[in-house]
Every structure is written in C-alpha cells, then in structure tokens.
Amino acid sequence: MLPTLDGFTLDLVPHCSSVPREGWTGAHRVRPLSEGGHAQARALVAAFGTDVDGVYSSPAVRCRQTVSPLAGAVGLAVTELPELDEAAGFGEPGEWTEGVYAPMGAAIGAAWAAGRVTRALAVMAREHPGGRVVACSHGDVIPVFLTLLSGMYDRPLPEVVGRGGWYRLRFATGTVTMAGHPGAGDLQQR
Known part of the structure; x- marks a missing residue:
C-alpha cells in the first residue's frame, strides 16, 4: 500500500489556535482560527519557505486556514484529504468499539485513525515522490x-x-x- 518513501519529507502541522469550542454555536467543522491562530498561520509561511511541492489539509475550516497562507505564498492549491480529518473521539468503526470490544475501544479507534492518516501519507508520497509536503491535521490524529x-x-x-x-x-x-519544531508557539493554545 505504501509507495517508496525514500527522500520524502512531510511537515505535519496541528491546526493553529482556533476559536474556543466553548461558546462556539456553529458546526464544529466550520469553527475558524482565532486572531492568534491567523498570526501563527502567517508565521508558518516564513518558517517553511518556498521549497514546498504540495499543501494538504483536513476538510475542517481551521485546518484549511492554517495552510492557506502558505499555499498562496508558494502558488499551490490546498488539497483536502478526508483522511486528515478528526477521528471523532476514536469511535470508528462502531461495531469494533462497542460491546465486548468496549474496553479496547479507544485503542481500536486510535489504530483506525492511524490507518487513515497512513493512507493520507501514501496519497501524498505517490503524488510527490521524493518531495516535500506540508499537511495540516488535528490534535487527536497526529499523536x-x-x-x-x-x-x-x-x-x-x-x-x-x-x-x-x-x-x-x-x-x-x-x-x-521525526523532529518537533515549536514555530510561532502557543499564542493562544486551543
């Protein structure tokens, strides 16, 4: 399933600070970045530079907003990958996280989420063999x-x-x- 990954670089970005869940009345998927999050997203442009072959995102608005400034700066479109979306609390697949499997539900859900993002890795590596890709996802999927x-x-x-x-x-x-880069930091942790 995985193509050759030799020479492939993935910069995996947790979405920048977003408007707090508490008090947000709209759909969770369209919850945007906060002002601080927009500043963090702009700072990523300078941090990544222009040597980027592809820009990918979860379909969530806050993820798209995180990488859109970079995509604009390098002249690339943001490609949405549903495999980068939130894991919905690690509840999938339902029949394997309920009943007799309930005690293992979180582990099964986490394995499912890891499998989905691994499929995203395969898609990105096939599209950009040996290249450098920036992708934005969520704090429940990345770990x-x-x-x-x-x-x-x-x-x-x-x-x-x-x-x-x-x-x-x-x-x-x-x-x-694998290396962590603090970037613009925790302007408004969310």
Whole structure:
C-alpha cells in the first residue's frame, strides 16, 4: 500500500489556535482560527519557505486556514484529504468499539485513525515522490500517527509541539527521522 518513501519529507502541522469550542454555536467543522491562530498561520509561511511541492489539509475550516497562507505564498492549491480529518473521539468503526470490544475501544479507534492518516501519507508520497509536503491535521490524529511511525521504525517520538508548531518527518531507506519544531508557539493554545 505504501509507495517508496525514500527522500520524502512531510511537515505535519496541528491546526493553529482556533476559536474556543466553548461558546462556539456553529458546526464544529466550520469553527475558524482565532486572531492568534491567523498570526501563527502567517508565521508558518516564513518558517517553511518556498521549497514546498504540495499543501494538504483536513476538510475542517481551521485546518484549511492554517495552510492557506502558505499555499498562496508558494502558488499551490490546498488539497483536502478526508483522511486528515478528526477521528471523532476514536469511535470508528462502531461495531469494533462497542460491546465486548468496549474496553479496547479507544485503542481500536486510535489504530483506525492511524490507518487513515497512513493512507493520507501514501496519497501524498505517490503524488510527490521524493518531495516535500506540508499537511495540516488535528490534535487527536497526529499523536497516534507519530506513535505508529515510532513503533514501525523503532524511532523515538519527537518533542510535543504546541499550536503554531509542526513535526518534520524525513523518510530514508528503512527509517524516518521525526523532529518537533515549536514555530510561532502557543499564542493562544486551543
């Protein structure tokens, strides 16, 4: 399923600070970035530079808003990947997280989320072999994906980064290096 990842670099960005859930009355999917989050997104443009081959995002508005300034600066469209979307509390697939499986529900849901984001990795690597891609996802998906890669490649997990930061994953023959970059930092953690 996975194409060759040799030479592929993925800058994986947790969406920047968003308007707080508390008090937000609209649909969760359209909850936008906060003012501080927009500042963090603009700061990412300078941090990433122009050597970017693809820009991907979860369909959520706050994720698109996180990478849109970068996409505009490098002249690329933002490609939405549903596999980068939130894991909905690790509740999928329902029949495997209920009943006798309920005690393992969170682990099963996390494995499902990691599988989905691994499929996103395959899509991006096929589209940009040996290239550099920036992708934005969510705080419930990124940790399970990084943990999956840590186990697959027997590599240490990177340092946790806050909003405005990112994780750089560099793939080489049979290995991956993972590094956390604090970026613009936690202007308004959400």
